[in-house]
Amino acid sequence: MEFSDTLEDLAKKVRIDILKMTSKAGSGHPGGSLSCVDILVTVYFKILNHKPNIPDWEDRDRFILSKGHAAPALYSILAKCGYISERELNGFRNLGSILQGHPDRKLPGVEVSTGSLGQGLSIAAGVALSAKMNRKNYYTYVLIGDGECDEGQIWEAAMFASHNKLDNLIAIVDRNKFQIDDLTENVVALEPFSKKWESFGWHACEIDGNNIHELVNIFRQIKPLTGKPKVIIAHTLKGKGISFMEGSNEYHGKCLTNEECIRACKELS
Amino acid sequence: MENQSTRDAYGDALVRLGEENNNIVAMDADLSVSTQTYKFFKKFPDRFVNVGCAEQNLIGIAAGLAISGKIPYISTYAIFLSRAWEQIRNTVAYDSLNIKMAVSHSGFTNGNDGASHQALEDIAIMRVIPHMRVIVPADAIETKFVVQQESTQKGPSYIRLNREKTPIIFDDSYCINDKVITLHDGSDIAIFATGTMVHIALEAYDLLKADSIDSTIINVHTIKPLDIKGVVHAAKNCGAVISIEEHSIIGGLGSAISEVLTSEYPVFHNKIGVNDTFGESGDYRSLLKKHKLDPQNISRNAKELIKKK
Numbered sequence: 001m002e003f004s005d006t007l008e009d010l011a012k013k014v015r016i017d018i019l020k021m022t023s024k025a026g027s028g029h030p031g032g033s034l035s036c037v038d039i040l041v042t043v044y045f046k047i048l049n050h051k052p053n054i055p056d057w058e059d060r061d062r063f064i065l066s067k068g069h070a071a072p073a074l075y076s077i078l079a080k081c082g083y084i085s086e087r088e089l090n091g092f093r094n095l096g097s098i099l100q101g102h103p104d105r106k107l108p109g110v111e112v113s114t115g116s117l118g119q120g121l122s123i124a125a126g127v128a129l130s131a132k133m134n135r136k137n138y139y140t141y142v143l144i145g146d147g148e149c150d151e152g153q154i155w156e157a158a159m160f161a162s163h164n165k166l167d168n169l170i171a172i173v174d175r176n177k178f179q180i181d182d183l184t185e186n187v188v189a190l191e192p193f194s195k196k197w198e199s200f201g202w203h204a205c206e207i208d209g210n211n212i213h214e215l216v217n218i219f220r221q222i223k224p225l226t227g228k229p230k231v232i233i234a235h236t237l238k239g240k241g242i243s244f245m246e247g248s249n250e251y252h253g254k255c256l257t258n259e260e261c262i263r264a265c266k267e268l269s
Numbered sequence: 270m271e272n273q274s275t276r277d278a279y280g281d282a283l284v285r286l287g288e289e290n291n292n293i294v295a296m297d298a299d300l301s302v303s304t305q306t307y308k309f310f311k312k313f314p315d316r317f318v319n320v321g322c323a324e325q326n327l328i329g330i331a332a333g334l335a336i337s338g339k340i341p342y343i344s345t346y347a348i349f350l351s352r353a354w355e356q357i358r359n360t361v362a363y364d365s366l367n368i369k370m371a372v373s374h375s376g377f378t379n380g381n382d383g384a385s386h387q388a389l390e391d392i393a394i395m396r397v398i399p400h401m402r403v404i405v406p407a408d409a410i411e412t413k414f415v416v417q418q419e420s421t422q423k424g425p426s427y428i429r430l431n432r433e434k435t436p437i438i439f440d441d442s443y444c445i446n447d448k449v450i451t452l453h454d455g456s457d458i459a460i461f462a463t464g465t466m467v468h469i470a471l472e473a474y475d476l477l478k479a480d481s482i483d484s485t486i487i488n489v490h491t492i493k494p495l496d497i498k499g500v501v502h503a504a505k506n507c508g509a510v511i512s513i514e515e516h517s518i519i520g521g522l523g524s525a526i527s528e529v530l531t532s533e534y535p536v537f538h539n540k541i542g543v544n545d546t547f548g549e550s551g552d553y554r555s556l557l558k559k560h561k562l563d564p565q566n567i568s569r570n571a572k573e574l575i576k577k578k
Binding site: 159 | 320
């Protein structure tokens with residue numbers, strides 16, 4: 001990260017990395033990586049209390065990427081923070097690379113391996129519970145996809161977190177409206193989504209998840225609330241930032257051709 | 270000594286472990302009386318987590334605790350933990366998390382509840398996962414040592430327990446490592462047994478002895494990693510082997526032994542176990558008898574096999 005970069009500039013750079021990484025690899029999930037970029041930039045550069053030079057610092061805030069298929073976005077951010085070198089991004093998904101198709105705990109900055117959906121919220125709740133047991137003040141953040149909220153385990157974890165009053169747990173849902181097959185509302189409707197979380201005992205709020213300013217404010221607002229876990233339903237656009245990808249599900253698991261990638265990067269720079 | 274179930278021994282051993290190590294956390298999925306983890310809850314309520322009947326979340330919460338430095342011992346019925354197999358595979362095992370899965374009511378020991386509550390495939394589906402240790406204690410004493418030993422092993426373990434009160438085989442001079450334990454060292458036939466079938470195999474030893482057959486009886490408490498040397502040594506000494514387990518003949522102890530012997534020292538091998546079928550309601554003893562998990566069947570098999578040598 002250049003000193004003069006705004007977070008918006010940084011988000012553009014991350015988006016370029018995502019497109020280049022997935023196009024070079026010839027596979028990956030650009031759509032859902034692009035939708036959550038602004039959330040990740042905000043969390044890593046404004047919210048998270050962490051020390052990239054000491055990844056296992058005991059008192060760090062924890063972040064878990066439950067929607068592991070957004071790995072390209074996470075890897076770009078980890079490189080910008082200094083957990084890994086920018087050079088590593090070129091190896092994404094290649095044999096022998098430390099950058100697996102989905103996040104691997106062996107990578108500095110990755111708390112737990114993810115990729116199979118619906119599991120991150122439980123793991124994050126376990127981490128938050130451990131903080132309570134040890135009277136530690138760190139927070140646990142977890143980013144989940146809207147599609148993965150079909151999984152029953154999400155709601156098992158939601159009940160568990162509110163029952164145990166895990167107010168040190170903050171979940172963010174990347175509400176980009178799509179899952180692989182179609183719109184979430186066409187596959188198995190999630191709405192009224194916010195009310196579901198509230199009825200499960202969570203403090204829920206909805207914001208524009210592609211607006212960094214709004215994101216920063218909401219994190220600051222909800223962090224001090226006590227007694228309940230908190231969820232931010234972040235409304236985003238799949239493929240955010242690239243005109244021909246925005247709001248489309250075509251690029252969930254399909255990457256751009258070289259020509260498309262060049263065109264998209266031009267749009268961003 | 271009076272008969273005791275391995276789940277009873279587990280409940281007591283877990284409390285002792287909790288006294289020694291503050292990082293031990295006990296977890297359950299709404300079966301703490303059946304699994305005996307309630308004893309830990311009574312002593313250390315702040316280090317006990319009940320997730321309700323939600324086995325997938327049980328694994329997730331345990332994973333979160335484990336990556337935070339705790340050592341979760343998690344329990345439910347063996348059959349219900351299988352429900353979270355993919356979570357166990359992708360999180361617990363892939364990340365080699367320090368989670369000990371001590372499950373009760375394995376095999377037919379949940380007899381009257383019927384097929385839905387009987388785990389006859391669990392050794393197979395756990396053994397196939399990389400990084401996983403699979404241990405089946407044969408009695409209460411062995412259970413106590415296994416619970417202690419696994420707390421010092423980094424990584425995941427599957428500890429298979431049961432509810433039936435079975436004879437005490439070992440005494441406090443018992444010492445565990447990953448090696449098989451030879452209880453009788455004969456030369457006519459080697460009988461490998463695990464868990465509840467070890468005392469059955471010991472009864473078969475007496476039957477065979479009465480007919481002047483000198484058998485080797487081996488307790489395979491650790492099915493993975495398997496003591497290859499110990500298995501091959503017994504096969505070489507006896508020239509024919511039998512395996513017996515309260516589990517499907519597919520994928521369990523018998524398969525593990527076959528996998529070794531076919532390449533290292535092929536000998537005749539009869540697998541005694543549940544023959545690719547489900548259980549049903551019935552009392553434990555009757556179920557064992559129906560599925561021929563008894564000393565008489567071992568004895569019959571041994572005699573037939575010896576003729577083939």
